[in-house]
Amino acid sequence: MTKSSKIAITICSVLTALAIILATILSVSFNNETKNYKSQLNSVYQSDFYTLTDAVNNIETNLSKTLVTQNSNIQEKYLTEICSLCKIAQNSLSSLPLNHQSLTNTYKFVNQLGGYCYVLNENILSLKGITEDDLAQLEKLHKSSQQIKSDLNDLANLINSGYYIVENISDPKIKTNNFSDEFNFMYDETIEYPSLIYDGPFSDSTEHKQVKGLSEKEVTKTEAELKVKQCFGDFEINFVGESLGGDFDTYNFELKKGDITGYIQTAKRDNLVLQFATDEQSSSHNKNIYECEILAKNFLNKLGFNNIAPVWSTAEGGFVYCNLTFKTNDVIIYPDMIKVKISQENGNIVGLEARSWAFNHVDRADLSPLISSEQAKQKINQKLDVLDTNLCVIPDEYLGEKLAWEFKCIYDEAIYYDYIDAKTGEEIKVLKVIQTDNGNLLM
Numbered sequence: 001m002t003k004s005s006k007i008a009i010t011i012c013s014v015l016t017a018l019a020i021i022l023a024t025i026l027s028v029s030f031n032n033e034t035k036n037y038k039s040q041l042n043s044v045y046q047s048d049f050y051t052l053t054d055a056v057n058n059i060e061t062n063l064s065k066t067l068v069t070q071n072s073n074i075q076e077k078y079l080t081e082i083c084s085l086c087k088i089a090q091n092s093l094s095s096l097p098l099n100h101q102s103l104t105n106t107y108k109f110v111n112q113l114g115g116y117c118y119v120l121n122e123n124i125l126s127l128k129g130i131t132e133d134d135l136a137q138l139e140k141l142h143k144s145s146q147q148i149k150s151d152l153n154d155l156a157n158l159i160n161s162g163y164y165i166v167e168n169i170s171d172p173k174i175k176t177n178n179f180s181d182e183f184n185f186m187y188d189e190t191i192e193y194p195s196l197i198y199d200g201p202f203s204d205s206t207e208h209k210q211v212k213g214l215s216e217k218e219v220t221k222t223e224a225e226l227k228v229k230q231c232f233g234d235f236e237i238n239f240v241g242e243s244l245g246g247d248f249d250t251y252n253f254e255l256k257k258g259d260i261t262g263y264i265q266t267a268k269r270d271n272l273v274l275q276f277a278t279d280e281q282s283s284s285h286n287k288n289i290y291e292c293e294i295l296a297k298n299f300l301n302k303l304g305f306n307n308i309a310p311v312w313s314t315a316e317g318g319f320v321y322c323n324l325t326f327k328t329n330d331v332i333i334y335p336d337m338i339k340v341k342i343s344q345e346n347g348n349i350v351g352l353e354a355r356s357w358a359f360n361h362v363d364r365a366d367l368s369p370l371i372s373s374e375q376a377k378q379k380i381n382q383k384l385d386v387l388d389t390n391l392c393v394i395p396d397e398y399l400g401e402k403l404a405w406e407f408k409c410i411y412d413e414a415i416y417y418d419y420i421d422a423k424t425g426e427e428i429k430v431l432k433v434i435q436t437d438n439g440n441l442l443m
Helices: 003-068 072-095 100-125 132-160 221-231 289-303 355-360 373-377
Strands: 236-243 250-257 260-267 273-278 308-316 319-328 331-343 349-353 385-395 401-411 414-421 427-436 439-442
Touching: 003 072, 003 132, 072 100, 100 132, 221 236, 221 250, 221 260, 221 273, 236 260, 273 355, 289 308, 289 319, 289 331, 289 349, 308 331, 331 355, 331 401, 373 385, 373 401, 385 414
Parallel strands: 331 385
Antiparallel strands: 236 250, 250 260, 260 273, 273 349, 308 319, 308 439, 319 331, 331 349, 385 401, 401 414, 414 427, 427 439
């Protein structure tokens, strides 16, 4: 062997050894980065889960105290706290990596509980008080919350003993999610979920709800999938099954884009997008509320919702929560409401809920007021300075709708919304904007 050959072999050996060492270093570095990322993500999920658990624990406690006191002022205090805790629980749920069934049922329960407690509070403030039927309904809710509290705390103990949430999130292509399976108790048949009569402010809801906003025309799975791909084409989309027998028969899809996962639920009737949510996070505030409202409106137009206008928006935790309603001839139709969640970091739409639209969106024949806005204005407290006036349709307590004049007012640096019946001139409702550290609320 020549001297040059020996040198060449030596150089090759050294280069090979260096390549092996470099590959090992890169592999270790990559594995460390992956572990660090998973650890950070798991910490976020754990924080959201513990926040949810703490909120449910406090909800159960406040429900139990509401049932044993007869003092209306104390009842009002506990019910107000429950409403706030339900908001916290909803935000935590939307951040957890749950499949559509777990999230839909759990979110619906918390949403309805908060809405029902809000109505009871309204009854207390209007001196109607809490009836025996209300107490019976609260008793059912309390029993359900006890079961949920117990199971959540069992899962918390499991997490404390080393259960790693990130390691139990399956690939969306696989139709299981071990972490979601832990939430089966949220829709277990052994838990009684009462049919609540209220679903939140300006959301027409009764115990025997009728779907009025969808025709009888059904679409195929292929048609539904085509629409989802047209509207959410930047995601990898996987069909995961159908849901039958509830308020709506639906097609269900899971989404994935990089590390972001989510779900979409479309109604078989009219191919309407009922719900959409992703676990995308937002850590900055590059978009203001007005910009997010425009993005929400454009997004809904893309989905086929027309003549939509934003009516209420609030910012919280890097997201804007925007309520939009149908508007016809300058009349705001509050029951036809769609809720959209927008990232302030990049303007992405990360959540949508259109069940109220699906229930309520119909042509309304009689939208002509019998009294003018000036006549209606005389019915409100003259201490209020009117900032804006609108003609609108609002839910009539538990059943039906009313045409009303809406006055946005200010008094003592607080914002109020006062509603006067546009047919009779009777004052129907007063809402106050409550400013909190977690955004603005209407109470």
